[in-house]
Amino acid sequence: MRLFLTEKMNPGRLSRRRFLFFSAIFAFTSIAAWFMADLLWTNGLLGLEVALLVLFVILFAHVAAGFCTALVGLYVINRGGDSSRITATLPSLDDATLASTAIVMPVFNEDVSRVFEGLRVVFRSVQETRRLEHFDFFVLSDSNQPNQWIQEEVAWVELCKQVGGFGKIFYRKRRHSINKKAGNVADFLRRWGRRYRYMIVLDADSIMTGRALVQLVALMERNPHVGIIQTAPRIVNGETLFARVQSFSSRLYSPLFLAGLNYWQQHEANYWGHNAVIRIKPFIEHCSLPDLPGSEPFGGRILSHDFVEAALMRKAGWGVWLAGDIEGTYEEGPPTLIDSAKRDRRWSQGNMQHAWLLTARGFRPANRFHLLMGVMGYVSSPLWLLFMLLSTIHVFAMVTSPGTFSADVGTQDTIFFGYHFEIPQAVTLFLLTVVLLFFPKVASVMVTLGRPGEATLFGGKRQLITSAFSETVLSILQAPVNMAFNSKFVLFTLLGQGVSWVTQRRGTEGDVTDWREPIITHGGQAAFGLVWGISSYIISPPFFIWLSPVIVPLVFSIPISIFLSKVSFGARARKLGLFLTPEETSPPYELRRLQQNLAECYRHLPPIEALRADYGLTQAVLDPYVNAMHVALLRQRRQTEESREWFEQLRERLLRNGPSDFTLQDKMALLMDADSMMTLHRELWGAPPEDLAEWWRLAMRQYNVLTNAPTTALYR
Amino acid sequence: MVVFVATMSRPPSVEQTNPGASEERVGSATVPEFRPRTGTMDQWNAAYVRVEDYLRAHRIHNRLHQSRLIQQVLERAARRHEANPSLNPIALAAEETEQAMDLWFADMLDASGQPHDRIAVDGRLALLLCDGPRRWPYAFLDRAQPAPDFSAAMRAGVIQAGPDMAVSNMSPRPIDLGPIPEAAGETMERIERWPILRTLLLWLVFAGALGVIFYATR
Numbered sequence: 018m019r020l021f022l023t024e025k026m027n028p029g030r031l032s033r034r035r036f037l038f039f040s041a042i043f044a045f046t047s048i049a050a051w052f053m054a055d056l057l058w059t060n061g062l063l064g065l066e067v068a069l070l071v072l073f074v075i076l077f078a079h080v081a082a083g084f085c086t087a088l089v090g091l092y093v094i095n096r097g098g099d100s101s102r103i104t105a106t107l108p109s110l111d112d113a114t115l116a117s118t119a120i121v122m123p124v125f126n127e128d129v130s131r132v133f134e135g136l137r138v139v140f141r142s143v144q145e146t147r148r149l150e151h152f153d154f155f156v157l158s159d160s161n162q163p164n165q166w167i168q169e170e171v172a173w174v175e176l177c178k179q180v181g182g183f184g185k186i187f188y189r190k191r192r193h194s195i196n197k198k199a200g201n202v203a204d205f206l207r208r209w210g211r212r213y214r215y216m217i218v219l220d221a222d223s224i225m226t227g228r229a230l231v232q233l234v235a236l237m238e239r240n241p242h243v244g245i246i247q248t249a250p251r252i253v254n255g256e257t258l259f260a261r262v263q264s265f266s267s268r269l270y271s272p273l274f275l276a277g278l279n280y281w282q283q284h285e286a287n288y289w290g291h292n293a294v295i296r297i298k299p300f301i302e303h304c305s306l307p308d309l310p311g312s313e314p315f316g317g318r319i320l321s322h323d324f325v326e327a328a329l330m331r332k333a334g335w336g337v338w339l340a341g342d343i344e345g346t347y348e349e350g351p352p353t354l355i356d357s358a359k360r361d362r363r364w365s366q367g368n369m370q371h372a373w374l375l376t377a378r379g380f381r382p383a384n385r386f387h388l389l390m391g392v393m394g395y396v397s398s399p400l401w402l403l404f405m406l407l408s409t410i411h412v413f414a415m416v417t418s419p420g421t422f423s424a425d426v427g428t429q430d431t432i433f434f435g436y437h438f439e440i441p442q443a444v445t446l447f448l449l450t451v452v453l454l455f456f457p458k459v460a461s462v463m464v465t466l467g468r469p470g471e472a473t474l475f476g477g478k479r480q481l482i483t484s485a486f487s488e489t490v491l492s493i494l495q496a497p498v499n500m501a502f503n504s505k506f507v508l509f510t511l512l513g514q515g516v517s518w519v520t521q522r523r524g525t526e527g528d529v530t531d532w533r534e535p536i537i538t539h540g541g542q543a544a545f546g547l548v549w550g551i552s553s554y555i556i557s558p559p560f561f562i563w564l565s566p567v568i569v570p571l572v573f574s575i576p577i578s579i580f581l582s583k584v585s586f587g588a589r590a591r592k593l594g595l596f597l598t599p600e601e602t603s604p605p606y607e608l609r610r611l612q613q614n615l616a617e618c619y620r621h622l623p624p625i626e627a628l629r630a631d632y633g634l635t636q637a638v639l640d641p642y643v644n645a646m647h648v649a650l651l652r653q654r655r656q657t658e659e660s661r662e663w664f665e666q667l668r669e670r671l672l673r674n675g676p677s678d679f680t681l682q683d684k685m686a687l688l689m690d691a692d693s694m695m696t697l698h699r700e701l702w703g704a705p706p707e708d709l710a711e712w713w714r715l716a717m718r719q720y721n722v723l724t725n726a727p728t729t730a731l732y733r
Numbered sequence: 734m735v736v737f738v739a740t741m742s743r744p745p746s747v748e749q750t751n752p753g754a755s756e757e758r759v760g761s762a763t764v765p766e767f768r769p770r771t772g773t774m775d776q777w778n779a780a781y782v783r784v785e786d787y788l789r790a791h792r793i794h795n796r797l798h799q800s801r802l803i804q805q806v807l808e809r810a811a812r813r814h815e816a817n818p819s820l821n822p823i824a825l826a827a828e829e830t831e832q833a834m835d836l837w838f839a840d841m842l843d844a845s846g847q848p849h850d851r852i853a854v855d856g857r858l859a860l861l862l863c864d865g866p867r868r869w870p871y872a873f874l875d876r877a878q879p880a881p882d883f884s885a886a887m888r889a890g891v892i893q894a895g896p897d898m899a900v901s902n903m904s905p906r907p908i909d910l911g912p913i914p915e916a917a918g919e920t921m922e923r924i925e926r927w928p929i930l931r932t933l934l935l936w937l938v939f940a941g942a943l944g945v946i947f948y949a950t951r
Contacts, residue, residue: 153896174892178862187895203903211899307905310918311925329908373918376911410946512935641791645857650894695850702787703827706779714877717786 026283038089038281045453049127050074052446065411072404079393080453083274087457088208090277094464102279103246103338106239110228113235115151116214118294120230123157123201125194128219129168130618132156133176135224138611140180142227151234153213154186157201159194163684166190167633167643174646190650192689199306199322210297220291221599223250226345226607231292233343242337244300245327247286247293249275253600257352258590259581265508265596266488268382269475272459275341284336285383290323292346296335300326304313305334314366314510321367324391325374329385343510345605353582354495355538358502365506367394398503405567409553412560443563458489476597484595497570501542532579541573546571625719627712631676634684635716637694638671644698651691664693668727672700675712767804769811771818780807780822784830788873789862795870802874806830837874841887859890 021162053073054487057066093099107113124132136154143149156173160166173188179185191204202218203217210216215237217230229248236246249271252264288295299497304326309316318324327337351357368391374380462485466478475481550568554561561568570577580586590596600608624632636643656664667687676684687693706714769777784803790853793799831853838856838873839845847855862867866873872883879887910918924931 037778064945137895174861177892178864183862184893184896185892190894207901207903208898210901210903211898301901305903305905307907310910310914311921316918316921325908373910373914374908376913378909378911385787405827492740544740571778622746641857642861643788645854646861646892649858649892695854699827699831700785703831705821705823717783721789721792 031283034283035281037628038085041088042078042081045084046074046078049081049446049449050076052449053077053254056443056446065407065414069404069407069411072400072407076397076400076404076488077450077453078395079390080450082390084453086277087273087460088277089275089280090275091241091464092278092461093276094273095519097343097351099276099279099400101283102342103240103340104232104242104342107236108237110201110232113231113233114238115148115231116238117153117212118151118215118230118234119153119155119205119209119213119219119297120217120219121202121205122154122219122221122223124169124221125159125198126162126165127160129172130615131517132169132221133172134611134614134618135222136186137176137180137614138607139219139225139227139230140176140182140186142225142226142607143230144180146227146231148227148231149157149185152185152230153617154182155205155209156186156188157205158188158190159197161194161200161681162633163631163637163681163688165631166688167637167647170647170650171636171643182628183385188650192652193275194657197320199319206297206301210301213297216300217294218291218299220348223292224253224347224607224611225244225292226594226605229343229345233340236340237294237296240336240338241244241286243334243338244296244330244333245286245288245293245337247288247291247337247339248343248346248387249341250292250346251598251600252350253347254349254600255352256584256587257582257585259354259357260350260352261587261590261596262488262581263357264598264600265475265484266492267350267467267602268598269481269485269488270457272341273457273461273464275339279341282339282340282383285331285338285381286327286337287322287387288330288337288383290321290329292348299333299335301334303329309370312513314513315370316373319367319370321364321371321391324368324371324384324387328374328377328388331366331381331384332379344655344713345607347413347600347608350619354498354578355534355582358538360500361395361499361503362506365503368392369510392723395503395507398500401500402504405564408672409549409556409560409564416557427541455489458485461485470517471538474597474599474602476594476602479658480597484597486594491581491589493566494570494573495581497546497567497576498539498542498574500567501545501571501574515633522577535575535578535582539578542571542574546574592654621654628716628719631684634688635720637688638697638701639713639716639720641698644694647688648694651689653691656690656692664690667695668697668700671711672704672709675710677712767808767811769807769814769822771815772822777807777811780810780826783823787827787830791857791871792866794815794866798873800870800896806833809833814818820948833874837876840876841884842880843888859887862890862892863887894930 030567050070050073054062054070057070062070068151120143122132122136124445133156135158140149140154143152156169158166160169169190170188173186176184177183189205191201194200196203202216215234217233219225225248231249233246237243251271252260254268255261256265304324306319306325306329308318311317323532330337351360371388375385375392380388395657462482464650465475465481472478472481475484524567527541546568550561550564550572553564553568591601604612624635625627638644664687667683671679671687687697701709701713765806777822781803785799788799788802793802806826806829809829813825813829814820814822826921831849834856835849835852838852838859839847842852842855842859844852844855853873860873865883865887868886869880869883872879910917924934
């Protein structure tokens with residue numbers, strides 16, 4: 018077997034691949050631009066028409082890029098795969114050389130049970146490869162909620178006790194959370210980076226099998242000029258209809274895109290921030306990010322750091338590869354449309370900042386393209402909206418100026434089997450767009466059906482086709498809603514404004530609908546859709562019909578959002594065999610184990626209602642073990658006279674009045690002060706009841722009464 | 734079982750002159766009879782409950798052992814209360830518990846002479862890490878010769894939140910954004926210093942958009 022040189026494939030061959038790929042985008046865009054210009058040309062190209070044409074070209078090129086990636090992917094898959102891929106350099110894992118690797122998991126106010134049960138699964142899986150000696154695990158916490166923080170500490174100790182992980186699994190809580198996730202990882206690198214050759218970054222909801230982790234490290238060892246290898250995590254564990262649809266679509270369609278991306282990217286791939294291995298030394302040397310000009314949200318700290326880090330690694334000469342064919346790498350997706358929008362809000366701001374870097378000196382063209390695609394991922398939404406609004410104005414102008422515009426504009430006669438048809442001229446362009454949008458879906462289904470046994474993993478041939486069709490319908494319904502969200506995010510980012518969200522009413526056990534959040538979140542979209550729809554109908558009913566695929570989902574965005582967020586509909590779809598993925602029909606051992614462990618965690622009673630809001634603080638003060646563990650993890654600090662007095666007052670207030678009137682800052686200050694925590698524990702247990710708040714008396718009597726051990730994030 | 738009270742380093746005068754403690758035969762076992770001479774029943778009930786809660790918080794679920802410990806703590810608290818009835822029995826019981834634990838932890842960890850807070854934290858942590866109350870249900874505060882495996886487990890109980898540091902310098906390196914973004918950045922920073930200018934620009938964009946729509950729909 019011939020092993021190709023991984024740093025770069027033959028430059029001529031790579032140039033040919035890229036020439037083909039980008040020429041295809043150019044060709045499709047040019048043809049579409051031709052049709053569009055022809056349509057607009059009918060009555061002369063004035064200012065509005067030119068604006069429409071420019072917007073159309075930009076949007077179509079974006080769609081064509083996706084289509085061409087899938088097209089190339091289909092070509093690669095039909096050829097039996099790409100010989101030039103990073104995984105081809107490692108024929109066997111059996112005698113692969115490994116090196117010291119840190120598996121880092123930055124967390125921020127996550128579900129603690131999920132984080133540590135996930136870590137348990139990853140740890141056990143690595144243990145089973147018998148290569149554990151090469152790996153250390155780090156939970157890097159930036160959690161700023163007392164409950165989360167204390168639960169993390171408890172869960173870490175419990176996990177270490179249960180798996181024998183002391184000295185292998187480490188926990189670090191930053192006192193000051195500077196620069197979010199990138200700062201958290203950088204903090205790790207500054208402290209311990211030199212101890213390790215590689216780090217594998219996991220998200221709080223990531224799962225990677227031991228085999229995948231070993232494979233990544235072995236690939237890095239095998240390819241000393243590679244700086245980053247990114248895997249393609251599969252979205253798993255979805256329960257709501259929305260999450261299951263996302264999981265299905267990602268699982269079914271991504272192979273085509275991954276193959277296509279690898280075809281033209283090769284050693285100039287991108288980094289997506291997690292489920293990837295990084296060579297630490299060059300990363301420390303080249304990837305510490307500066308601030309951008311101006312202040313947030315458009316300037317300041319770089320939020321979406323991953324794309325930039327990949328560009329900097331490439332600039333320094335290190336390869337970045339996408340290993341889309343590594344199995345055993347998973348993540349979870351947002352459960353609802355609104356949660357997805359909340360994530361998009363963060364990502365949109367980060368990706369828009371990349372506009373600054375498009376012309377940065379020394380960046381490789383491929384990285385500029387990644388950055389541009391990141392920007393377009395969000396900017397395309399307001400451009401699409403603008404395009405349609407301008408189209409509405411255009412139609413209005415046509416309708417109100419009959420002298421200028423001919424009545425039969427936009428239609429032409431055609432003869433089909435002897436019958437005369439009047440069809441709109443735009444049909445050709447419409448069909449071309451439809452082909453580009455839906456080809457990847459159809460091709461993916463065809464490829465899956467063509468592989469023996471693969472359709473069974475998606476529930477069978479009929480279920481696969483029905484699921485793909487249903488997913489297409491649902492994605493059509495979601496697209497305008499996402500466009501409205503992203504347009505708002507982009508606009509607000511440009512105006513330097515934040516977006517406020519309604520706090521979901523949690524604690525609605527099971528599948529009870531919280532109407533308030535979707536109504537308030539989507540209300541504006543529905544109203545906008547209604548006004549737009551009525552206006553366009555008044556202007557021109559045929560135009561309204563053209564516009565209806567966008568208007569209708571906007572008007573019905575509230576019920577659509579609620580429908581997609583239902584766990585019961587997700588479960589029903591599963592029962593019907595819809596949106597099944599191979600990870601559901603034939604789940605890997607790690608995911609099965611995670612589900613079992615989590616089910617056991619969630620079966621236990623939560624703390625009593627009265628104590629739940631401040632359960633972390635309760636435990637840290639009241640529980641002798643949690644208090645000791647928490648204090649042991651804190652750094653002792655010398656206090657000034659003023660701060661000593663302030664802490665004394667805080668402690669007295671806490672014991673006498675309870676935590677109800679404490680701010681988050683007060684609670685965090687106490688929790689960070691080792692002296693206060695020891696004193697509070699002593700004074701609480703030594704104080705007569707009449708000196709304590711009713712809340713503490715309840716806590717002392719109720720704590721650890723119902724169960725042998727107090728409620729923690731981990732059991733077993 | 735030799736209980737910790739018997740060997741506690743309390744002033745012998747107080748211990749020896751405790752008239753409340755006598756012995757009563759229950760079956761073949763000797764159970765010391767204890768009745769506080771000062772304080773009200775409610776006060777001692779409250780103290781009993783507090784010690785019980787505290788032991789439960791330590792996961793001492795062995796009822797027999799728990800009640801024996803409570804009685805020992807309360808006996809000592811009662812003696813001190815007789816000497817000074819103005820003190821609160823709960824506070825006394827808490828102090829006695831704490832002191833007993835300090836002595837026991839110091840012995841177990843071979844850490845006598847350390848300050849209270851240090852011993853208390855290390856001791857409780859060691860107990861947590863070795864799962865002492867569950868694996869050795871009679872061992873907590875037992876002053877008898879501890880089981881060797883228990884002693885070893887207690888002394889091995891340290892947590893390491895992170896490995897030894899190997900510090901690296903990772904300071905931000907400037908990125909040359911190119912001429913256009915650099916110029917745009919400088920302009921933006923200048924505009925940010927003049928909020929009125931920013932507002933005017935925004936109004937200009939808005940008015941421009943209105944103008945375009947007006948023109949397009951004529």
